[in-house]
Amino acid sequence: MSASIRRETPRPTPLPLEPLHGGTLVAVAIAISTANFMQTLDLTIANVAVPTIAGDLGVSPDMGTWMLTSFATPLAITLPLTGWLAQRFGQVRLFRISVALFIATSMLCGLAPTFGTLIVLRALQGAASGPITALSQALLVAVFPPAKRNKALAVWQTTTFIAPVLGPIAGGWITDNIAWPWIFYINVPAGAAVLFILLRALGRRDNSTRKLPVDAVGLFLLALSFGSLQLMLDRGQNLDWFAATPIRVLAAIGIVSLVALVIWELTELHPIVDLKLFADLNFSAGTLAVTVGFGVYYAALVLVPLWLQTQQGYTATWAGIATAPLGIAGIVVAPLIGRIQHRVDPRRFATLALLGWGAASLWRMRFDTDVPISEIAANSLLMGAATAFFITPLVSLSLAGLPRERLPAASGLQNALRRIGTSVATSLAPTYLERRARVHSTYLVDRLTPLNRSFNEWFEGLRHAGRSHDAALAAIAKAVEVQAHMLALDDFSGGCALLFAATLAVVWLARYRRAG
Structure with missing residues (x-):
């Protein structure tokens, strides 16, 4: 009987997500901005390491670029899913889950024994990191008092712009002077610090959640349209764009699925993308x-x-x-x-x-x-x-x-x-x-x-x-x-x-x- 009661006990209602003040606000702002910086840095830090990674794992440099595509494509898909996921699981909870998964997949990417394994792990890393950028922006707005929200967005903008510039420089230096796995390992200590601060400062605070039905058709069309477009853009230069049949096929799939996505989401009661x-x-x-x-x-x-x-x-x-x-x-x-x-x-x-x-x-x-x-x-x-x-x-x-x-x-x-x-x-x-x-x-x-x-x-x-x-x-x-x-x-x-x-x-x- 007691086991049955425990199973039926609902999850505690979260405290309201209200503006913070003083040292707590500073710590949370630094933590959220650091998470956004890590995620944005990973978009470019691996670019200059592609030849080295490809050589170490026994593939051609052209095949090595799939390491970049495998990260960017799931990221492009999960970004617009953030709103639906935040309503289902809560903004703070989803952010912590995304950071935790980002840390885990970063460690595993550095340990990847084969190129195929690295591709799969990079895809998981990209999917996990999608909500980080969107929620970092939304959470900074939520935790800052209304009069200081412009400062919050200024902090977010700084991390968003600096990371892509520093990424290639940091990636090249790490690859030349240490070893390429460390372009992934550096996310682990920073991510752990982010999780610790968020757990201490926000605790049970979160927005209210509601169970929403899964818009399976919208999710499929979103993945098909964004995935096709991202693959077309990543492979177009190497395949001479529309002179190649695969690029024409990807373009056709992307356009048709995107039009279908727009029509479906505008008529769906609980759309995956609003x-x-x-x-x-x-x-x-x-x-x-x-x-x-x-x-x-x-x-x-x-x-x-x-x-x-x-x-x-x-x-x-x-x-x-x-x-x-x-x-x-x-x-x-x-x-x-x-x-x-x-x-x-x-x-x-x-x-x-x-x-x-x-x-x-x-x-x-x-x-x-x-x-x-x-x-x-x-x-x-x-x-x-x-x-x-x-x-x-x-x-x-x-x-x-x-x-x-x-x-x-x-x-x-x-x-x-x-x-x-x-x-x-x-x-x-x-x-x-x-x-x-x-x-x-x-x-x-x-x-x-x-x-x-x-x-x-x-x-x-x-x-x-x-x-x-x-x-x-x-x-x-x-x-x-x-x-x-x-x-x-x-x-x-x-x-x-x-x-x-x-x-x-x-x-x-x-x-x-x-x-x-």
Whole structure:
């Protein structure tokens, strides 16, 4: 009888999730931000270690990139599930479970004996980490007093922007000086500290939960659409995009399943993804601006270091140093913005960010192949400083009019679309650079004929310098390649400026009401 009574005893009702104060607030804010930093860092820390990991585990570097895909695809699927899961299990409880699973899978990734095992564990790690980003944003808003929530979002923004910049630098140093498993092991002590603080500070505090039916059809369509899109973006560059049948098939599956997902979720009583959030104008405008603006910014973040290493002769370390001011500026400026944001229309801050990004893009159009590292660093500093004015104001504007119980769903959906935006941008940007470089290369080569006096003088100068006929032609071909990529980067930068201008128009579609 007593065993029966124990089984029927309901779980204790959680205490309300209310704003915190003093040292407890500081500790919880640090813990939540650290968890978000770890999860975001893992998106890029393994990138530079792919050749080493592939070699150690006996696969080709091309196969090694599946380690990145296997993490990003489940992450893109579980992000928009966060709202449903938070209602079912509670925000705090789900966050602690996600962090615990992230720690466990990180340890197992470092211990993986084969590449196949690593792929499976990375997929589990990506799935576990999905709710961390969305809930870190929602929990910071929940635990901070209303007057200080802009500071909370500034803290969240700082960790979100710094981690992708530091990831490749940290991953390269760990791989070169210690061993690649430590890019996963470093999550364990930090994650354990996060769990300890959350258990002590929040205890039984959580939002109320309710048992919701599982939207199995919506879950299937979500996994199919987001998974197909992510795989298409990850494999497109290697397979020459739509020239390959697998990419065309993935694109068709992704489009059809996405349309079906939208139709189903809008008519489902308990949708797995709350698409009705887009009925709120501020959420729609803010999410679109964040997706496009941050995606274009991230494309530049990826493409400039790539150009420095492949065309300008920079090592990975020096390319990281040249672009490091992106993160430094964000660390300095973001907390200052958080202090004054409640007194300023957030659309004005977002305008400053987009104007700063546009100015940096136009400045980059003036680069030539002799650009000094100091100018590249200064350009990165402007990009980073402008970044601090972007995410925090737009997220605040997007979520301001929504009830607290819808914040996890809104945050999860917005972050999922932001991740898709960055995936699209970072996949298409290298392809655009290479194809534009081919166009410029063709134009430049057409002008290098024996009838061109400058070409003849150039060629003869190389011959007189002691180079053979073939060596002289090879040197000219290399110079043409470098100049073609420089012109392609100029085109890319001009396109970025136009997209930032379009995003600026979207920002001002939102409405701002000064808080009482």
